[in-house]
Amino acid sequence: EDQVTQSPEALRLQEGESSSLNCSYTVSGLRGLFWYRQDPGKGPEFLFTLYSAGEEKEKERLKATLTKKESFLHITAPKPEDSATYLCAVQKTGANNLFFGTGTRLTVIP
Amino acid sequence: NAGVTQTPKFQVLKTGQSMTLQCAQDMNHNSMYWYRQDPGMGLRLIYYSASEGTTDKGEVPNGYNVSRLNKREFSLRLESAAPSQTSVYFCASDRRRSDQPQHFGDGTRLSIL
Numbered sequence: 350e351d352q353v354t355q356s357p358e359a360l361r362l363q364e365g366e367s368s369s370l371n372c373s374y375t376v377s378g379l380r381g382l383f384w385y386r387q388d389p390g391k392g393p394e395f396l397f398t399l400y401s402a403g404e405e406k407e408k409e410r411l412k413a414t415l416t417k418k419e420s421f422l423h424i425t426a427p428k429p430e431d432s433a434t435y436l437c438a439v440q441k442t443g444a445n446n447l448f449f450g451t452g453t454r455l456t457v458i459p
Numbered sequence: 460n461a462g463v464t465q466t467p468k469f470q471v472l473k474t475g476q477s478m479t480l481q482c483a484q485d486m487n488h489n490s491m492y493w494y495r496q497d498p499g500m501g502l503r504l505i506y507y508s509a510s511e512g513t514t515d516k517g518e519v520p521n522g523y524n525v526s527r528l529n530k531r532e533f534s535l536r537l538e539s540a541a542p543s544q545t546s547v548y549f550c551a552s553d554r555r556r557s558d559q560p561q562h563f564g565d566g567t568r569l570s571i572l
Contacts, residue, residue, distance in 0.1 A: 392463070392549050392551075445509055447502075447561060
Protein backbone atom coordinates (compact mmCIF):
# COMPACT_ATOMS: atom_id res chain seq x y z
CA GLU A 350 0.00 0.00 0.00
CA ASP A 351 1.29 3.47 -0.92
CA GLN A 352 2.20 5.52 2.10
CA VAL A 353 3.80 8.86 2.93
CA THR A 354 4.76 9.51 6.56
CA GLN A 355 6.13 12.79 7.83
CA SER A 356 7.90 13.31 11.13
CA PRO A 357 7.83 14.98 13.51
CA GLU A 358 4.21 16.20 13.50
CA ALA A 359 5.32 19.46 15.10
CA LEU A 360 8.69 21.08 15.70
CA ARG A 361 9.60 24.17 17.69
CA LEU A 362 13.00 25.74 17.05
CA GLN A 363 14.80 28.76 18.35
CA GLU A 364 15.79 31.24 15.68
CA GLY A 365 19.11 30.06 14.26
CA GLU A 366 18.71 26.47 15.48
CA SER A 367 19.11 24.18 12.44
CA SER A 368 17.12 20.96 12.09
CA SER A 369 15.64 18.48 9.60
CA LEU A 370 12.16 17.30 8.69
CA ASN A 371 11.64 13.76 7.49
CA CYS A 372 9.40 12.28 4.82
CA SER A 373 9.48 8.51 4.43
CA TYR A 374 7.58 6.92 1.57
CA THR A 375 6.49 3.58 0.26
CA VAL A 376 5.27 3.76 -3.32
CA SER A 377 5.40 1.46 -6.29
CA GLY A 378 7.32 3.44 -8.88
CA LEU A 379 8.31 6.97 -7.82
CA ARG A 380 8.00 9.61 -10.50
CA GLY A 381 8.83 12.53 -8.21
CA LEU A 382 8.80 13.73 -4.61
CA PHE A 383 7.52 17.23 -3.91
CA TRP A 384 7.94 19.58 -0.96
CA TYR A 385 5.39 22.32 -0.32
CA ARG A 386 5.04 25.01 2.31
CA GLN A 387 1.58 25.89 3.64
CA ASP A 388 0.82 29.00 5.68
CA PRO A 389 -2.38 29.22 7.77
CA GLY A 390 -5.40 29.96 5.62
CA LYS A 391 -3.45 29.53 2.40
CA GLY A 392 -2.90 26.85 -0.21
CA PRO A 393 0.31 24.84 -0.49
CA GLU A 394 3.18 26.71 -2.11
CA PHE A 395 5.67 24.71 -4.18
CA LEU A 396 9.26 24.47 -2.90
CA PHE A 397 11.11 21.55 -4.58
CA THR A 398 10.79 18.49 -6.78
CA LEU A 399 13.24 15.59 -6.44
CA TYR A 400 13.34 12.76 -8.94
CA SER A 401 16.15 10.35 -8.08
CA ALA A 402 18.09 9.10 -5.08
CA GLY A 403 21.06 11.32 -4.31
CA GLU A 404 19.48 14.44 -5.73
CA GLU A 405 19.64 17.65 -3.67
CA LYS A 406 18.02 21.05 -4.17
CA GLU A 407 18.48 24.28 -2.24
CA LYS A 408 16.53 27.49 -1.82
CA GLU A 409 17.66 30.10 0.70
CA ARG A 410 17.77 28.35 4.11
CA LEU A 411 16.16 25.15 2.83
CA LYS A 412 17.81 22.09 1.32
CA ALA A 413 15.92 18.97 0.22
CA THR A 414 17.55 15.58 -0.25
CA LEU A 415 16.24 12.24 -1.49
CA THR A 416 17.12 8.60 -0.86
CA LYS A 417 15.31 5.48 -2.07
CA LYS A 418 13.08 5.44 1.01
CA GLU A 419 12.95 8.97 2.39
CA SER A 420 13.50 12.66 1.88
CA PHE A 421 14.81 15.26 4.27
CA LEU A 422 14.13 18.97 4.36
CA HIS A 423 17.04 20.61 6.12
CA ILE A 424 16.49 24.07 7.56
CA THR A 425 19.66 26.02 8.30
CA ALA A 426 19.58 28.92 10.75
CA PRO A 427 15.78 29.31 10.53
CA LYS A 428 14.01 32.62 10.97
CA PRO A 429 10.50 33.24 12.37
CA GLU A 430 9.21 33.73 8.82
CA ASP A 431 10.04 30.08 8.12
CA SER A 432 7.21 29.10 10.48
CA ALA A 433 4.68 27.12 8.43
CA THR A 434 3.48 23.59 7.78
CA TYR A 435 5.74 21.70 5.40
CA LEU A 436 4.07 19.08 3.23
CA CYS A 437 5.68 16.19 1.39
CA ALA A 438 3.95 14.52 -1.56
CA VAL A 439 4.83 11.75 -3.99
CA GLN A 440 3.76 11.23 -7.56
CA LYS A 441 3.68 7.69 -8.91
CA THR A 442 4.88 6.74 -12.35
CA GLY A 443 2.01 7.05 -14.80
CA ALA A 444 -0.16 9.06 -12.41
CA ASN A 445 -1.08 12.74 -12.45
CA ASN A 446 -2.12 13.27 -8.88
CA LEU A 447 -0.01 13.78 -5.76
CA PHE A 448 -0.25 11.62 -2.63
CA PHE A 449 0.39 13.77 0.44
CA GLY A 450 1.74 13.22 3.92
CA THR A 451 0.09 14.92 6.90
CA GLY A 452 2.78 17.57 7.23
CA THR A 453 5.18 18.94 9.85
CA ARG A 454 4.13 22.12 11.61
CA LEU A 455 7.27 24.21 12.18
CA THR A 456 7.38 27.08 14.65
CA VAL A 457 10.52 29.25 14.84
CA ILE A 458 10.72 31.31 18.01
CA PRO A 459 12.58 34.66 17.92
CA ASN B 460 -0.82 36.77 -12.47
CA ALA B 461 -3.65 35.47 -10.30
CA GLY B 462 -2.66 31.78 -10.63
CA VAL B 463 -5.46 29.57 -9.28
CA THR B 464 -8.55 31.38 -7.99
CA GLN B 465 -11.20 29.67 -5.87
CA THR B 466 -14.62 31.00 -4.93
CA PRO B 467 -16.14 31.28 -2.44
CA LYS B 468 -13.49 31.46 0.31
CA PHE B 469 -15.95 30.47 3.05
CA GLN B 470 -19.38 28.83 3.03
CA VAL B 471 -21.77 27.41 5.61
CA LEU B 472 -24.44 24.98 4.43
CA LYS B 473 -27.19 22.97 6.03
CA THR B 474 -27.31 19.21 5.58
CA GLY B 475 -28.99 18.38 2.29
CA GLN B 476 -28.27 21.69 0.58
CA SER B 477 -26.32 21.78 -2.66
CA MET B 478 -23.59 24.08 -3.85
CA THR B 479 -20.85 24.43 -6.44
CA LEU B 480 -17.26 25.39 -5.70
CA GLN B 481 -15.62 27.31 -8.50
CA CYS B 482 -11.99 27.16 -9.62
CA ALA B 483 -10.25 29.04 -12.43
CA GLN B 484 -6.59 29.15 -13.50
CA ASP B 485 -4.88 31.61 -15.80
CA MET B 486 -1.63 29.69 -16.40
CA ASN B 487 -2.81 27.80 -19.51
CA HIS B 488 -2.48 24.51 -17.61
CA ASN B 489 -3.90 21.32 -19.06
CA SER B 490 -4.68 19.42 -15.87
CA MET B 491 -6.79 20.46 -12.90
CA TYR B 492 -7.49 18.78 -9.56
CA TRP B 493 -9.78 18.97 -6.53
CA TYR B 494 -8.44 17.96 -3.12
CA ARG B 495 -9.88 18.06 0.38
CA GLN B 496 -7.82 18.68 3.52
CA ASP B 497 -8.97 17.45 6.91
CA PRO B 498 -7.21 17.72 10.29
CA GLY B 499 -4.70 14.91 10.82
CA MET B 500 -4.95 13.75 7.22
CA GLY B 501 -3.03 14.64 4.11
CA LEU B 502 -4.67 16.30 1.17
CA ARG B 503 -6.81 13.70 -0.59
CA LEU B 504 -7.73 13.77 -4.26
CA ILE B 505 -11.46 13.96 -5.01
CA TYR B 506 -11.52 14.29 -8.80
CA TYR B 507 -9.16 15.42 -11.50
CA SER B 508 -9.27 16.46 -15.14
CA ALA B 509 -6.19 15.51 -17.13
CA SER B 510 -7.26 17.69 -20.03
CA GLU B 511 -10.24 19.66 -21.26
CA GLY B 512 -13.21 17.35 -21.77
CA THR B 513 -12.04 14.57 -19.44
CA THR B 514 -12.63 13.90 -15.74
CA ASP B 515 -11.64 11.00 -13.51
CA LYS B 516 -12.31 9.89 -9.95
CA GLY B 517 -9.66 10.22 -7.31
CA GLU B 518 -9.35 8.68 -3.87
CA VAL B 519 -12.56 10.10 -2.28
CA PRO B 520 -15.13 10.89 -5.02
CA ASN B 521 -18.35 9.80 -3.29
CA GLY B 522 -20.85 12.63 -2.82
CA TYR B 523 -19.20 14.90 -5.39
CA ASN B 524 -19.49 15.71 -9.08
CA VAL B 525 -17.21 17.81 -11.26
CA SER B 526 -17.40 19.74 -14.51
CA ARG B 527 -14.46 20.84 -16.65
CA LEU B 528 -16.20 23.82 -18.17
CA ASN B 529 -13.30 24.83 -20.41
CA LYS B 530 -9.51 24.82 -20.17
CA ARG B 531 -9.52 27.47 -17.43
CA GLU B 532 -12.38 26.34 -15.19
CA PHE B 533 -13.05 23.22 -13.11
CA SER B 534 -16.00 23.16 -10.72
CA LEU B 535 -16.87 20.81 -7.84
CA ARG B 536 -20.50 20.20 -6.91
CA LEU B 537 -21.99 18.83 -3.73
CA GLU B 538 -25.51 17.66 -4.62
CA SER B 539 -26.71 16.92 -1.08
CA ALA B 540 -24.22 18.13 1.50
CA ALA B 541 -23.44 15.98 4.53
CA PRO B 542 -21.57 16.92 7.75
CA SER B 543 -18.76 14.53 6.70
CA GLN B 544 -18.05 16.89 3.82
CA THR B 545 -17.03 19.68 6.18
CA SER B 546 -13.49 20.36 5.05
CA VAL B 547 -11.14 22.75 3.29
CA TYR B 548 -11.25 22.22 -0.46
CA PHE B 549 -8.27 23.03 -2.67
CA CYS B 550 -8.11 23.30 -6.42
CA ALA B 551 -4.79 22.80 -8.21
CA SER B 552 -3.51 22.82 -11.77
CA ASP B 553 -0.39 21.84 -13.71
CA ARG B 554 0.98 21.42 -17.21
CA ARG B 555 0.92 17.62 -16.92
CA ARG B 556 4.66 17.38 -17.37
CA SER B 557 6.89 15.60 -14.89
CA ASP B 558 9.08 18.67 -14.36
CA GLN B 559 6.19 20.99 -13.58
CA PRO B 560 4.63 21.16 -10.09
CA GLN B 561 0.99 21.56 -9.19
CA HIS B 562 -0.07 25.09 -8.25
CA PHE B 563 -2.76 25.47 -5.61
CA GLY B 564 -5.45 27.99 -4.87
CA ASP B 565 -6.06 29.31 -1.35
CA GLY B 566 -8.98 27.01 -0.66
CA THR B 567 -12.68 27.09 0.17
CA ARG B 568 -13.54 26.51 3.81
CA LEU B 569 -16.85 24.65 3.89
CA SER B 570 -18.89 23.89 7.01
CA ILE B 571 -21.98 21.72 6.86
CA LEU B 572 -24.31 21.85 9.83
